[in-house]
Amino acid sequence: MKLNVLRYIFVFPLLALLLVACDDAVTYSEMKAKERAAVNRFVKEKGIKVISYAEFIANDSVTDVARNEFVEIDDVYMQIVNNPKTAADARRINDGDTRNMLIRYYEYNIQDADTISYNVHMSEADEMRVTNKGGTYSATFTSGVMASVYGNYVPTGWLTPLNFLYFTRSQSNLAKVNLIVPHSKGTSTASTYVYPCLYSITFQPENLYDFDEQGTDTE
DSSP: OHHHHHHHHHHHHHHHHHHHHHHHOOOHHHHHHHHHHHHHHHHHHTTOEEEOHHHHHHTTSOOOGGGTEEEEETTEEEEEEEOOTTSTTOBOOOTTOEEEEEEEEEEEETTTTEEEEEOTTSSSOEEEEEEEETTEEEEEEEESHHHHHHOSBOOGGGGGGGGTOOBOOOTTSOEEEEEEEOGGGSOHHHHHHTOOEEEEEEEEESOOTTBOTTSSBOO
């Protein structure tokens, strides 16, 4: 009988510790809810006007920067700051094309209100190789800060603007977007720790000499 009592004396504290540990654990659902709350708070604090995809398309794929409009596309919020579609050398990435892009960016953790990384003031831009296959884009980082921090994987949220942007090498007229990217379409680190990021990204094609006037290969 004494052995049974002693066993319970040791077992009950252990069970209590396990219960406390379970109470302290944050579930994935709770982490997603916290992320969503952070995005909603950011949208409200920054006075962002969220428009629907239908409104965006009806407005010729334009977001009104003066009104701080962002369009929501598959959980990514996108603001096209500049789209040089009327420039003389404006080009698209056509179906079947692969292009090298020079990228300037700024990465900000919305949930923790903290800048993570950037290259906007550095002498060298990041390089990203982009392929369009049937209207579906894929990309890899080939050099730069993002490649050093996260490897070659390009967050899928970064690919959202490519369906709408034109590209030029004119430094005063580069394609630029702001993106709010959830963890599910973010970096591997964001996916692991479940936090959303704000990105400001400028795209510049490495070369335009191999585009003809219609934006197709001259080869």
